[in-house]
Amino acid sequence: MKKIQNQKGFTVAELLVAMAIFAVVISIASTIFIRSLRAQRAVVKLIEVNENTSITLERLAREIRTGTDFPSSGTYQDLTFTNARGEDVRYFLSENRIQETIYGQTLPLTAEGVYVDNLEFVIGATNQVPRVTILLQVGLPENTQDISEVKSQIQTTVSVRPLNN
């Protein structure tokens, strides 16, 4: 009997306390880890939004800058004009993606995860060199966790270079 009593070991209380502490520490750590993972995913998506926006605006601005035959002054959600190669180009929004129609073919310019809420073109007065203001509201889909409220409202104006004059 004495031998058994002298043996080192855990009591039930000690075991319970140890397990409780372990459980608390692990749950805190895993919560932080999962949140970090989620935030990381969000950051990657947001970077994608920015890159898509920038590359699409670059393309729009280039085509408009060297384009001709713009519609009369007003606000358009669907812009058709003739580009520098003499082809008809059309830009519009469909399924929250910016679409380009060229050579009779329509293809989206922005990626699937990029949510374009609004795309508008404002054409300036007619008694001046054509001027097109591009308006873009872009962000992530509404159901994205935590960060769907981050929407960028982008505006830039392009003055057409009158190459044929």
Place this chain on the structure above:
Amino acid sequence: MNNKGQLLIESLVAITVIVISILGIFTLVSRSLSLNRVVNDQYVGTYLAAEGIEVIKNIVDTNVLTHCEPWNQGVNTAGEYQVNYDTQLFGSQTLTQTNGPAQLNFDGTMYSHYSGGQPTKFYRSVTLDPITANHLKVVSLVQWETRGNANFETVLEDHFYNWRPTGINCQ
């Protein structure tokens, strides 16, 4: 018997190290989220600054091509100006001078200096500097403040020249 407390100290040290490293990772990731907002603002600011330059370019081209005016008509006075997306200088219209960057308002779709919109954090001014009679320097400045009162600005500079004698091919 005397080193019984060492186990506790060891485990405390271990837990501290783990907590610090996990917190470090967490701060890094959540900070990259907030930095992304800063990047977003930089995109918006840069495009707004580009707009200022393009509007001046448009005024110069319109002078020469559409109105048969001297190329720098209306943009030949040095100073800091407010420029909107639809600013035109036909006839007697002039640019509005400003003392430092002026706040841009957002009316639900567009940024402008017109009243009636929601004030934004972006301030813009376009500085004209006629270096010679044939050379105009344009500096477009956009300033804004992010959360935490950090100040940011985008400065774009462009140079326009008397690129075509007045009256040639003028419609």
